[in-house]
Amino acid sequence: MQELRGKIIADQIKGECLDFVGQYNGILPALAILRVGHKEADLSYERSIKKRFMDFGLEAKDYELPENVSNEEFQQVFDFINQDPEIHGILVMRPLPKQIDEAAMLRKMNPLKDLDGITDTNVAGVMRGDADAFAPCTAQAVVEILKGHQIEMAGKEVCIIGRSMVVGKPLSMLLLQENATVTVCHSKTEDLKAVTSRADILVAAIGKAKFISSGYVKEDATVIDVGINVDEAGNLCGDCDWDQIILKAGAATPVPGGVGTVTTAVLAKHLVQAAKLQMKLAPIDDSADEYLS
Secondary structure, three states: OEEOOOHHHHHHHHHHHHHHHHHOOOOOOEEEEEEEOOOHHHHHHHHHHHHHHHHOOOEEEEEEEOOOOOHHHHHHHHHHHHHOOOOOEEEEOOOOOOOOOHHHHHHHOOHHHEOOOOOHHHHHHHHHOOOOOOOOHHHHHHHHHHHHOOOOOOOOEEEEEOOOOOOHHHHHHHHHHOOOEEEEEOOOOOOHHHHHOOOOEEEEOOOOOOOEOHHHOOOOOEEEEOOOEEOOOOOEEOOEOHHHHOOOOOEEOOOOOOHHHHHHHHHHHHHHHHHHHHOOOOOOOOOOOOOOO
């Protein structure tokens, strides 16, 4: 079985970002990370982003607000970031506290700075197949992995387990653009195994540790595990039972070391794209042909 590790894809994206910084000397794409409170998951993700961006030659600035911040103060800080010409991308750590009017924030957010595809403009753009629309980074990371490892999507039957706006729904649109035949499964899907075991490519994005066993997998299928969970022993694991799926799959992403590795790299790639769009430079080359030599 082929192990689809994310590092080779992330390294290619790193090269694209460093090439941009070198080509446009003096332009440093900058990301603003807006965080409310001190949730450990948010802090861990923030640290990961800042470390990765430093390696990629990019800048990440953090804006921290207390958990009890008023909506008025939050909106003022957001407006400052949103209007700052030296900030090219915004990442808001969600969910936000109840007192924050998230809908108002989304209505105001500049779509060109919306790197994780949460504004209506980018959601609609992904639906239409607009080249400049930002899809959620995790959904885009799945496509980057498939392209980078030269796994054919056109004409293939793809099954996505999960219908969230973060992965399932936007990913279905991205895969349709690649001419795949897409089925989206969810909690009400009848005879789930019968549906998933027909798929040439199976994407697990349900947030249930080790839920997907070999019975869900078609012989020699490609399995993309988007899940990040903690098992009963306290170890990081995906939605797939790795020891099970390797008995059937032809290729699969590990957890950790798979989709998560590429997701942060896609955020960096989106930042470079955003900077180019805002400065009206040529868009970044989106070809995957050079991922593997």
